[in-house]
Amino acid sequence: MKKINPSLFLIIGISALILVSGCSDRKKSLTENTMNIPVFINPALTMVAYMVDASVVDNLEDELSIPWSMTVAVKQISGKKTREVGNCSSILAAQNDNFEPVEPSHHTPYLNALMQCRAITIAVDMAPSNISYLTGSLDKRAIGALPVAMAFIPSKSQQSSIKANGLLKSINDVTPIIGFTQVNDYEIELKINGGSQTMLVLAKGDTNGDQIEDLLMQVINATEGGTYSATRLFVLSRKEKDGSWSLLSEY
Structure with missing residues (x-):
């Protein structure tokens, strides 16, 4: 090789x-x-x-x-x-x-x-599921309600502050979305203050044996000017209709 x-x-x-x-x-x-x-x-x-x-x-x-x-x-x-x-x-x-x-x-x-x-x-490792609460498209409202852990915060000091504040629950709480583009049913591009995020649905299925459909998403964060980029993975779910997002795991 x-x-x-x-x-x-x-x-x-x-x-x-x-x-x-x-x-x-x-x-x-x-x-x-x-x-x-x-x-x-x-x-x-x-x-x-x-x-x-x-x-x-x-x-x-x-x-x-x-x-x-x-x-x-x-x-x-x-x-x-x-x-x-x-x-x-x-x-x-x-x-x-x-x-x-x-x-x-x-x-x-x-x-x-x-x-x-x-x-x-x-x-x-995903299995078929019997029920899903992942209804509807990933529109701006749904993306803004994603867990705060998925927000892109370029400033390390701000990251620490957000982690210490238990009241901040969603992306909208910390990084208001300036620009929103739905590329297709599975890909979203966001413009936020100081950078951008590309969110991609990679898979859907049951990851933990509860027979409820979960969502595997990839998030690519990038600062303005392209000086920094990073890729992360998140496994999410909803346990009831119109319920809040549950973060099952992140990498």
Whole structure:
């Protein structure tokens, strides 16, 4: 395998994300779902652009182990061990063992790939659900009501202040939305003071066994001018009609 070209890695990562146009349901396996609400997986949730041979992919779970066309050298954060990662399974294992890229220029594309791989592991573990309260589109009102943890706060001092204030519950409480663009049913672009957020629905299904449909969302935060960007994942749910959002997990 050849060593990664950082600019190529970043371009491939971005191209994988923009596949959302023209979304359609994608089965995570060839088995038919027999429950009321099948798992939905966004076609943008894929690593095929990284792979040596994407023709061998039968389902989403296969993408965790299929080799990429490049490798990334990583080192232990507190230690001298090094290794190389070259597929989703190895990058997730490296993260669990506290490894990071050797080259600083690899950090952002590496973390983007890591988040995409982690999202795949969440999606393939989803089960069909019997009931859903995720009704309606992700309009400006629904997005503004998302948990405060999903807000993009560039200032670290402001982040600390918000965490200490238990009264701040939603995005609207801390970062009023200046601009709102619904790209399609699964992608939202927000303009906020000092930056922007791109929110993408990656999958829907039951993640915790309560038979209620949950929502896996990817959020890409970026400051004005492009000096900083970061990708995060959130698993959300609603437990009753028109109820508030519950944050089940975040990465």
